[in-house]
Amino acid sequence: MIRRRVKGRPPSPNGASSFHLWWDDPGPFDAVEVTLTVEVAPQVPDLYFWALQVGFAGPEGSLGGAHLGLQWNPRHPGSGAVNWGGYAADGTILEGTGSVLPSTPDDPNTRDFPWRPETGYRLRIEAGERVGWWRGVIIDTESGESVVVRDLAGGGSRLVDPVQWSEVFAACDAPSVVVAWSDPRGEIEEQRRAPAGYRVTYQPVRAGGCWNTDVAVASGAVRQLTAVRRRVAEGTWIPVG
Numbered sequence: 001m002i003r004r005r006v007k008g009r010p011p012s013p014n015g016a017s018s019f020h021l022w023w024d025d026p027g028p029f030d031a032v033e034v035t036l037t038v039e040v041a042p043q044v045p046d047l048y049f050w051a052l053q054v055g056f057a058g059p060e061g062s063l064g065g066a067h068l069g070l071q072w073n074p075r076h077p078g079s080g081a082v083n084w085g086g087y088a089a090d091g092t093i094l095e096g097t098g099s100v101l102p103s104t105p106d107d108p109n110t111r112d113f114p115w116r117p118e119t120g121y122r123l124r125i126e127a128g129e130r131v132g133w134w135r136g137v138i139i140d141t142e143s144g145e146s147v148v149v150r151d152l153a154g155g156g157s158r159l160v161d162p163v164q165w166s167e168v169f170a171a172c173d174a175p176s177v178v179v180a181w182s183d184p185r186g187e188i189e190e191q192r193r194a195p196a197g198y199r200v201t202y203q204p205v206r207a208g209g210c211w212n213t214d215v216a217v218a219s220g221a222v223r224q225l226t227a228v229r230r231r232v233a234e235g236t237w238i239p240v241g
Contacts, residue, residue, distance in 0.1 A: 012208025085109030
């Protein structure tokens with residue numbers, strides 16, 4: 001059994017290795033948002049996905065969830081893409097509206113988006129125009145430009161269990177990539193609040209995860225890093241930044 005996988009491709013069922021930052025405030029919320037900055041971009045032609053994920057909830061209980069985030073995706077021009085998609089509680093893909101953003105591979109969930117390294121992008125999930133529909137918005141913090149990606153039929157009336165994650169389809173020893181998460185916020189009935197910290201989790205090696213992923217707190221942000229020595233253990237609580 002491999003105890004510490006640091007080389008080669010993840011043998012997980014989807015071919016990826018993931019790690020996560022769970023908010024210590026699970027909600028409920030009417031909207032959630034966080035800023036994502038890709039500080040060191042990928043150098044290999046493999047898929048990387050960094051996202052803010054939420055669950056949908058209502059009187060009937062849990063209704064599934066969805067994720068909004070940036071991708072380094074070779075199927076899109078310049079490998080730049082944004083994804084807003086998710087799954088119902090029964091595992092079916094959520095219905096969504098069209099998008100103002102084109103999609104070169106004609107993927108309804110993933111749209112062409114020419115994001116730039118070292119630029120902060122505000123990821124915001126909020127109520128859409130119809131009851132039970134949820135809107136994914138991405139804001140360029142340098143230019144102030146805001147784009148509605150599309151709306152999803154997630155159901156429910158509240159957002160719960162926010163988490164940020166990196167999902168990496170590259171080899172464990174591919175050149176190191178660094179993303180930073182900052183200023184997480186939730187809104188409930190026009191009141192804003194922020195989590196005090198995150199609980200760190202990693203995809204287990206036995207489930208195909210890489211051992212050489214890590215997180216670090218610096219300069220008001222929490223970073224997720226690949227291809228580095230792991231210093232922060234599974235289950236550790238870390239401050240927001």
